[in-house]
Amino acid sequence: MMMRRLFAVGALALLMAGCSDKPLVYKQGQYQGKFDAKPWDNDQFKASKVEWEKAIRARNQGQDEQSRAVASAK
Numbered sequence: 001m002m003m004r005r006l007f008a009v010g011a012l013a014l015l016m017a018g019c020s021d022k023p024l025v026y027k028q029g030q031y032q033g034k035f036d037a038k039p040w041d042n043d044q045f046k047a048s049k050v051e052w053e054k055a056i057r058a059r060n061q062g063q064d065e066q067s068r069a070v071a072s073a074k
């Protein structure tokens with residue numbers, strides 16, 4: 001009887017501990033997350049958005065089934 005009561009109290013304590021919320025730290029109007037770098041801010045593109053866009057266009061062109069089918073038919 002005593003073991004059951006101890007088990008029930010322990011289970012209830014664990015259950016209640018899992019239900020607690022962590023406090024949110026937010027200051028009104030201020031972004032609190034991490035800074036996200038631009039995809040072109042790296043050594044490969046040297047902060048050039050134009051070069052990054054050209055690379056994306058070239059990569060997408062290679063993924064286009066129409067252009068790949070025409071190239072393989074030649």
